[in-house]
Amino acid sequence: MDQALWDQMKNQPLLKRVSAEEEVIWINENLTSSALAMEKINITMDDILDAEARLARFAPFLEKCFPETAPSKGIIESPLVEIPAMKKRLETEYNTTIPGKLLLKQDSHLPISGSVKARGGIYEVLKHAEDLALEHGKIKVTDDYSKFASPEFKEFFSQFKIQVGSTGNLGLSIGIMSAALGFHVIVHMSADAKQWKKDLLRQKGAEVVEYDSDYSKAVEVGRKNSDADPKSYFVDDENSVTLFLGYAVAAKRVKAQLEEMEIPVDSEHPLFIYIPCGVGGAPGGVAFGFKQLFGDSVHVFFIEPTLAPCMLVGMASGLQNKVSVQDFGLSGLTHADGLAVGRASGFVGTTMDNLLSGIFTIEDAKLYDLMRDIVNTEEIFLEPSACASFIGPAYLMSHSETLEYLKSMGLEDKMKNAVHIPWATGGNLVPEEIRKQYMETYLK
Numbered sequence: 001m002d003q004a005l006w007d008q009m010k011n012q013p014l015l016k017r018v019s020a021e022e023e024v025i026w027i028n029e030n031l032t033s034s035a036l037a038m039e040k041i042n043i044t045m046d047d048i049l050d051a052e053a054r055l056a057r058f059a060p061f062l063e064k065c066f067p068e069t070a071p072s073k074g075i076i077e078s079p080l081v082e083i084p085a086m087k088k089r090l091e092t093e094y095n096t097t098i099p100g101k102l103l104l105k106q107d108s109h110l111p112i113s114g115s116v117k118a119r120g121g122i123y124e125v126l127k128h129a130e131d132l133a134l135e136h137g138k139i140k141v142t143d144d145y146s147k148f149a150s151p152e153f154k155e156f157f158s159q160f161k162i163q164v165g166s167t168g169n170l171g172l173s174i175g176i177m178s179a180a181l182g183f184h185v186i187v188h189m190s191a192d193a194k195q196w197k198k199d200l201l202r203q204k205g206a207e208v209v210e211y212d213s214d215y216s217k218a219v220e221v222g223r224k225n226s227d228a229d230p231k232s233y234f235v236d237d238e239n240s241v242t243l244f245l246g247y248a249v250a251a252k253r254v255k256a257q258l259e260e261m262e263i264p265v266d267s268e269h270p271l272f273i274y275i276p277c278g279v280g281g282a283p284g285g286v287a288f289g290f291k292q293l294f295g296d297s298v299h300v301f302f303i304e305p306t307l308a309p310c311m312l313v314g315m316a317s318g319l320q321n322k323v324s325v326q327d328f329g330l331s332g333l334t335h336a337d338g339l340a341v342g343r344a345s346g347f348v349g350t351t352m353d354n355l356l357s358g359i360f361t362i363e364d365a366k367l368y369d370l371m372r373d374i375v376n377t378e379e380i381f382l383e384p385s386a387c388a389s390f391i392g393p394a395y396l397m398s399h400s401e402t403l404e405y406l407k408s409m410g411l412e413d414k415m416k417n418a419v420h421i422p423w424a425t426g427g428n429l430v431p432e433e434i435r436k437q438y439m440e441t442y443l444k
Contacts, residue, residue, distance in 0.1 A: 009317050009319075010327075010328065012316075012317075014026060014316060015313065015316060015317065015328065018306075018309060018312065018313060018316075018328055018330075018361070019328045019329045019330065021306050021307060021330065022306065022361075023306055023360070023361050023362060023363060024309075024312070024360075024361050025358065025359075025360050025361075025395060025399050025401045025402060026312050026315070026316050026358050026359045026360075027357070027358040027401050027402070027404075027405050028315065028353075028356050028357060028358050028359075030353050030354050031354060031355070031356070031357060032354040033295075033296055034291045034292075034295040034296050034355065035295065036354065037291070037353075037354035037355050038291070038292070040354065041288075041351055043241065043244070043245070043248075043288065043351075044292075045292050047241075047245055047248075048245060048248045048249060048251075048252065048289060048292065050245075051123060051127075051245040051246055051248065051249050052249050052252060054123070054126065054127060054130065055075070055076070055123060055126070055246075055249065056075070057130075057141065057145050058074070058126045058130075058145050058148070059073055059074030059075055059145075060074055060144055060145050060146040061074070061145045061146050061147075061148040061149050062074040062075075062076065062112075063146075064146045064149045065149050065180050066111060066112050066180075068111040068112065069111045069112070072111075076110055076111055076112060076118055076119065076122060077110070077253050078105065078106045078107045078108070078109050078110045079106045079109060080103055080104070080105050080106070080254060080257040080258070080261070080421070081103065081104050081106065082101060082102065082103050082104075083102055083103065083104045083374070083377070083378050083380075084102070085377035085378055086102065086104070086373060086374055086377045086378050086390070087102040087393075088377075089373050089376075089377050090102075090373075090390060090393065090394045091394075093369075093373070093394070094391075094394035094395070094398055095398065096394055096397045096398040097397060098393045098394065098396075098397055098420065099397070099415040099416045099418055100415060100416060100417060100418030100419055100420060101263065101418070101419050101420065102393060102420045102422075103419060103420070103421050104374075104378075104380070104421070104422055104424055105250075105254065105421050105422070105423045105424060106380070106424050107119070107250075107423060107424055107425055107426070108380075108381075108382045108383065108386055108424040108425065108426050108427035108428050109424075109427075109428045110428075112173070112176060112177065113169070113172045113173040113176050113177075113429065114172070114426060114427065114428035114429035115169040115172065115173065115338075115383075115425055115426030115427075115428075115429075116169070116247070116250075116282045116286070116423065116425040116426065117169040117170045117172065117173040117174075117282060117426075118173050119246050119247050119249065119250055119282070119285075119286075120170075120173075120240075120242075120243035120244065120245075120246035120247040120281060120282055120285055121164075121169075121170050121172075121173030121174045121177070121235070121243065121246070122173050122174075122177045122246070123242065123243070123245070123246025123249070124174075124235050124240060124242045124243050124246060125162060125173075125174055125177040125178050125181065125183075125235070126177070127242055128162065128233050129148065129157065129181050129183075132156075132157070132160065133148070133153070133156075136156070138153065138156060148181060153181070153182065154181065154182030155182065156182070157181050157182035157183045158182045158183070158184065159231060160183055160184070160231050160232070160233065161183065161184045161185070161186060161226070161229060161231060161232035161233065162174060162178040162183045162184075162185045162186075162232070162233050162234075162235065163185070163186045163187075163188065163222045163223075163225060163226040163232055163233070163234050163235070164185075164186075164187055164188065164222060164234070164235040164237070165188040165189075165190070165215065165218035165219030165220070165221070165222040165223070165237070166187055166188070166189060166190070166193065166215075166218065166237070167189075167190050167192055167193050167215050167218075167278065167337050167338055167339075167340050167341065168189070168193045168194055168197045168337050168338055169197070169338050169425070169426050170235075170237055170281075171187040171189060171193070171197065171201060171206075171208075172197055172200065172201060172429070174187065174235050175187045175201040175204060175205075175206035175208075176201075176204050176206075178206070179204050179205035179206050180204075184207070185205075185206045185207065186206070186207045186208075186209060186222070186225075187201055187206050187207070187208050187209070188209045188211065188218040188219070188221055188222035189208055189209065189210050189211065189218060190211055190213065190214050190215040190217065190218040190340070191210075191211055191212050191213060191214060192214070192215075192333065192334075192337050192340040193210075193337060194337055194434070196430070196431050196434055198210065200429065209221075209222075214332055214333075214340065214341075214342055215278075215279070215340060215341045215342065216324075216341075216342055216343055219236075219237070219238065222234060223236065237279050237281045237345070238279055238280075238281070238321070238345040238346070238347065238348075239345065239346075239347045240281065241347075243281050243282075243285065244281060244284060244285040244288065244347075244348070244351075245285065246285065247281065247282050247283075247284070247285025247286050247288075247289070248285045248286065248288050248289035248292070249289065250285075250286050250289055251286060251288075251289025251290040251292065251293050251294075252289065252293065254290075254421070255293055255294075258419070263419055265294050265297050265298065265419065266297050267296070267297055267414075268414055268417055269297070269414070269417040269418070269419070270297055270298070270299060270411055270414055270415070270417070270418050270419075271290070271294060271297060271298040271299070271418070271419050271421070272298075272299050272300075272301070272392070272393065272396065272418060272419070272420045272421065273286070273287065273290055273298060273299070273300045273301070273421050273423065274300075274301050274302075274303055274360075274389040274390075274391075274392025274393065274420070274421070274422045274423060275287065275300065275301070275302055275303065275389060275423040275425070276302075276303050276304075276336070276338070276339055276385055276386060276388040276389055276423065276425050277302035277303060277304050277311050277339065277359070278304075278308075278310075278338050278339040278340070278341040279310070279341045279343075279344060279345050279348075280302075280310075280311050280344050280345040280348035280349060280352075281345060281348060282425070283300075283302050283348075283423075284345065284348035284351060284352055286300075286423065287300040287302075287352060287355060287356060288351060288352075288355065291355045299357045299409070300355070300356055300357055301356075301357050301358050301359065301360060301392050301396070302356065302358075302359045302360075303359070303360050303361070303362055303388040303389055303391060303392060304339060304359060304360075304361050304362070304388070305334040305335075305336045305339050305340075305361065305362060305363075305364060305367075305385075305388070306330075306334075306361045306362065306363050306364075307325075307330055307331055307332065307333060307334040307364065308325050308330065308331075308332045308333070308334045308336070308339055308340050308341055308342065309325060309330075309359070309361045310324065310325050310332075310341050310342055310343055310344040311344040311348075311349060311352075311359060312359040312361065313325055313327070313328055313344075314343075314344040314346070314349045315344075315349050315352065315353070315356070315359070316359075320344065320346040320349040320350060321343050321344055321345065321346030321349065322346075323343075324342040324343040325342045325343075326342055334364055335364040335367060335368075335384055335385075335441070335442075336364065336367055336384060336385035336388060337385060338383070338385045338425065338426060339385050339388070357405065358401075358402070358405065360391055360392060360395050362388050362391050364384075364442070365442040366391065367384035367385065367387050367388060367442075368384055368387075368438065368441050368442040368443070369442070370387035370388075370390045370391070371383075371384050371387045371438060371439075372439060373387075373390070374387065374390070375439070380424075381427055381428075381430070381435060382424050382426070382427040383425070383426045383427040383430060383438075384438060384441075385425065385426065386423075386424045386425040386426050386427050387424075389422035389423050389424065389425070390422050392420070392422055393420040393422065396420075397415075
């Protein structure tokens with residue numbers, strides 16, 4: 001890039017504040033009507049329905065191999081619950097009023113791997129397993145997929161490898177599911193990945209390769225090693241449409257949950273979704289699903305740590321994955337391990353260009369305060385990174401940038417009917433001793 005252009009971009013007021021590790025609010029000026037935005041994207045509702053049907057085919061296998069999915073008959077899903085006490089706490093702490101309902105999407109409690117990655121990660125492994133089984137004449141789509149749990153299938157998959165680069169939660173979902181099917185699975189873990197996640201993966205039968213560097217290096221080496229092996233499949237968190245579609249199915253599930261709760265979503269009843277963001281795959285897929293279903297009635301915001309706001313610098317600069325947080329003088333090192341990514345997915349950033357409402361950033365210390373708040377108010381434990389989502393509704397109603405956004409969208413008089421959903425991305429598998437450590441971290 002031309003040096004003068006680069007210097008000019010880095011000197012944009014908002015990006016200068018990003019470089020100074022300040023919390024910022026970025027509103028996406030490229031946001032257009034959902035109908036116009038979808039015309040530019042080669043992914044459709046039919047693709048989401050295809051992913052949903054595949055997950056349904058695998059339900060008998062999941063129910064057989066993972067007893068925790070028995071209550072839902074092999075469907076991997078999480079609760080959507082109202083959190084009124086947490087709403088009051090946020091209003092008090094952030095000196096604001098949050099009109100409408102505050103609901104928590106507890107992907108922290110998804111069965112099998114306890115995070116949002118149980119959606120896309122597990123889905124991609126299942127799709128790859130199905131593709132191999134169909135290709136080798138092991139199964140037909142009309143068969144009972146509990147066959148995938150048989151010794152014969154495990155022996156068949158043992159000749160193949162699956163590899164992935166991860167900061168933690170994606171590695172857990174890929175590792176646990178791949179090992180259950182019989183694959184030789186290798187998870188390349190970045191330096192910030194938590195030790196307990198590495199230990200759990202090894203316990204489940206995955207091979208873990210550790211790096212002293214960040215997420216990008218783990219992905220780079222993992223991809224290179226996989227590409228050199230014709231029997232190895234690399235799960236690419238940055239560019240995978242398959243992962244993206246697995247996450248997108250979440251919106252259909254939430255739509256059904258909202259209908260069950262008799263909560264409408266339309267032009268008079270706006271829906272706000274707040275999702276912690278790392279490289280972008282999970283939040284991008286979830287956001288895309290919601291925009292497909294609810295169009296302009298849903299408003300999606302990503303939340304990133306101040307030390308690693310890779311999606312923000314990519315989208316705000318317009319350069320997507322051509323820039324990293326390190327280019328702006330940031331370390332990329334954050335307590336929010338799942339969000340510790342220096343360079344965002346160009347695929348997701350481009351897909352979100354006309355769909356995402358904006359991005360908020362949050363200081364690490366606040367993650368722990370919010371984590372304690374949700375424990376103390378609702379007795380729900382979440383990983384610190386998952387708690388980033390809680391600043392969404394608080395900041396929406398208390399900053400000039402977001403209030404101007406609501407005004408420009410004609411939402412000011414509709415907020416009393418609003419539904420706010422912070423997305424709890426992980427936490428259920430965190431060991432008890434680590435939970436205790438978290439509760440003492442950054443304690444005021």
